[in-house]
Amino acid sequence: MKANTLKILLHKEISLMKRSPLIPRIIIAMPILVMLIIPLVATFDVKNIDVAVVDNDHSELSRRIAADIDASEYLSITGCYFRYDEALAAVENGTADVILTIPQNYLKDLANGKMPKLDLKANGVNVTKGTLGAQYAAASATGTLRQWQNEQGSATLPATTSVINRYNPTLDFRNYMIPALMVILIIIICGYLPTLNLVNEKEAGTIEAMNVTPVGKFVFVLSKLIPYWIVGLLVVTVGMIIGWAVYGLIPEGNIFLIYLATLLFSLVMSGLGVFVANKSATILQSIFMIFAFIIIFQLMSGLFTPIASMPQWAQYITYAIPPRYFIEIMRAVYLKGSSMADLWQQYAALLGFATLLSIIAAITYKKRA
Amino acid sequence: MKEKEPIISVCNLTKKFGNFTAVDNITFEVGKGEIFGFLGANGAGKTTAIRMLCGLSFPTSGSGTVAGYDIMSQAEEIKRHIGYMSQKFSLYQDLTVWENLKLFSTIYGMTDREIKIKADMVFTTLGMADMRNALVKEIPLGWKQKLAFAAATMHSPDVVFLDEPTGGVDPATRRRFWEMIYQASSQGMTIFVTTHYLDEAEYCHRVSIMVDGHIRALDSPAMLKKQYHAATMDEVFRIIAQGAQRTD
Structure with missing residues (x-):
């Protein structure tokens, strides 16, 4: 019976998602736009x-x-x-x-x-x-x-040094940026959408119709998390296709390692999203809360500035920031072709965060006020 | 129509929000199969009381049972045996009529076969077979209300709670809605209904009138009219509610 309930709830979520005027477009259009424009404009290469x-x-x-x-x-x-x-x-x-x-x-x-x-x-x-x-x-x-x-013919030449940059030989900023952009997309899409979805149900009153049924809260919360696995995988797929078609960047490592990390990280973000939704009464509140998380995630996860150049105390904090592990995995698999054996710690950390946030999402969901 | 065994029984039920006492020590019983009208002005505490009975809200104090389960400790059990339809009729607007019925019935543990048989029956009785695949947001308000009632009663609950089920529709549509209520009641379902339409109160077996969190009157419409020397329930309501402190 629980399996039936989960199935029908998932059917409901997917139907609503497909019929939403906005969500399917966001899932496809946002990765395309971001991946096409940002690598061209956001560059640290200094010319001129x-x-x-x-x-x-x-x-x-x-x-x-x-x-x-x-x-x-x-x-x-x-x-x-x-x-x-x-x-x-x-x-x-x-x-x-x-x-x-x-x-x-x-x-x-x-x-x-x-x-x-x-x-x-x-x-x-x-x-x-x-x-x-x-x-x-x-x-x-x-x-x-x-x-x-x-x-x-006069002078002795001073010894010269030569530098070879491994993994990104031309130090092309795009190679560094493209895996990171996919991370940003998942942070935003899988963070915002579940939050808005759940708070929207609160505002529309349908959440009450659910709470007054015997639906188990774990099953219900699961039905709010699982759709974003699919969304996350879609986003990364669109991102990888553009990375290859437009920028010629192909993951050096196993593509399934990227999908596995995406699956775990989508769960991290949607778990956080549901938690934020549980604590918000209105869409506006939830948007501000999730925005605060996203800012910290983007600035402290090593997306733009290397963690190694942060002060020591800040480096310790980054261990508590889940996208840090996702970014490490994405860059390592994409540019170095790292394997599970190299990255098991990052995967373990993501799995830990995914479990923790899903549990928090389920516990903070209250059927009764 | 005094009933043998109560299906809802509440004693000194109270709900406070900070210093504000929304529901103040109410005590009453509802018999099996009864149509129980739960009246009161805006802000009298009706919705708060219903939410406690349905397991959506914790009582501050007091006790009670619904369908044989304790409202304090067995809320999830209660939810298996009741149906609930609120003033916002709480259907998913972007799901079709059929998807809504299927969703709620499945959650209540009905099998696909049971759902199909029951839904076909509902579509025939309501005459909405052609609306089966219409999105809920596209159908008229009166139909939505009937559909919400159907969704709340498909699983044949012991009690169905209706919180202002007929707001905003014309008298003829309201009348048809009450025919559905009577039909459900005739099958042994207990109906617990709040309304602002006093003509609807006349249809109830018994009526309670809440004022400022208290139940001020509780009896059959006939007895209440006699007691207050009034011709209609409307007059009865005015006499009882005129002292209300809370408005909206």
């Missing part, structure tokens, strides 16, 4: 860095340094100035990001074996652009110098 050059040397070498900078992919020269003040003014009015100052007699001092110094200053208001801009400009100038010295 404008360099102001103050050339006090006016030598062949100094001109070559400037020309090489202008020729490089990410840098361009916005102007050559005679005085540092003028270059600084260019930074202040926003036309330059980095100032490169070449001292007087630079070439002469270099030839005489002295160690003259180039001076680089970057605008730190936009931290990423400033840091990377200074690095790029320094790298370009160093390259020019090395080539110059090579041509002169």
Whole structure:
């Protein structure tokens, strides 16, 4: 009889979901839009860095340094100035990001074996652009110098380091972003929809019709959670298809590991959603509550900023944030091709959270006031 | 129509919300098969009382039984033996007529076969066979109310609670609704009904009138009219409820 009840309740949930004017569109359209647009616009790649050059040397070498900078992919020269003040003014009015100052007699001092110094200053208001801009400009100038010295046959080359980025060789931000976007989609869709669904039943009065029947509350809550397994799997499927079709990104690891993690994490989010709905009387209340969770989840789970760069106390908190494990799994399976043996701890954590939140959702659901 | 054994029996039932006493020490009995009218002005505490009887709300104090089960400790047992239809008629608007009936009947433990037989009967008696696959939100209010009544009684409960079942429809539709009530009652079902229409009170076997959380009168319509020297239940209600402190 319980199985019958669960079956008919699920039938009810799915029918209502399909007939809703909004939900089927959200489930399909939202992943498509997010996956198509966000990887193109949200990037930490810094291109178009404008360099102001103050050339006090006016030598062949100094001109070559400037020309090489202008020729490089990410840098361009916005102007050559005679005085540092003028270059600084260019930074202040926003036309330059980095100032490169070449001292007087630079070439002469270099030839005489002295160690003259180039001076680089970057605008730190936009931290990423400033840091990377200074690095790029320094790298370009160093390259020019090395080539110059090579041509002169003079100097010993300082040892150079070479860096190879494994798993994401071009350090393409998209490869990092696409698995994370799927996580965001599931956080939002599987967090909001069950909440709104249940609070909507409260506002419409149908919840009362249910509470006055002998329906078991565990069965009822289960009927509110299970549909979001399907929703979660759909969302991830749409996401993976776009990741492959548009960005050419295919999971290195087993696709079923991704589905398994999605299943568990959908349960985590819908359990949380039902819990929030149980504690809210109106749609508005529930939206604010779930929003608070989503903000914390997005900012503290390592989605945008690496957990390793958080202060120690914050790193401890992230252990209590379920999407942290889902993101680790998604990135590891997608980019490194990790297996269950590598990730069992993350899966265990997700399973724990899924169980815990489902139980909390069922316990806080009250048939009687 | 005094009954042999009570199916609802309530003693000193009280519900407080903070300092506000919504239901104040009410005591009454309802006999098996009775149509019991539960009247009162807005805010008198009718809905709160019904919610306690149906196991939707915990009583603050007092005791009682419904269908032989204790309202304090056996609420889920009570729910197996009652039907409930509220003023919001609580059907799923985006499910079809058939899906609603099937949903509620299955929850009450009926088998698919039983449901099919019963539903066919309901569709024929109500003359709504052609509405079987219509979404509930698309059918007229009067039909929705009949359907909600059908959904609340398909499983042949001992008692059915109707909380303002006929709000907002014309007298002819209300009349037909009461024919359904009589039919259910004739099959031995006990009907516990609240209403604001005093002509409907005349149809009840016995009527109680609540004022400010108390039951001020309880008797058959004929006896009440005699006691208050009134021609109609409407007059009786006015006399009793005129001292009410709470409005809405």
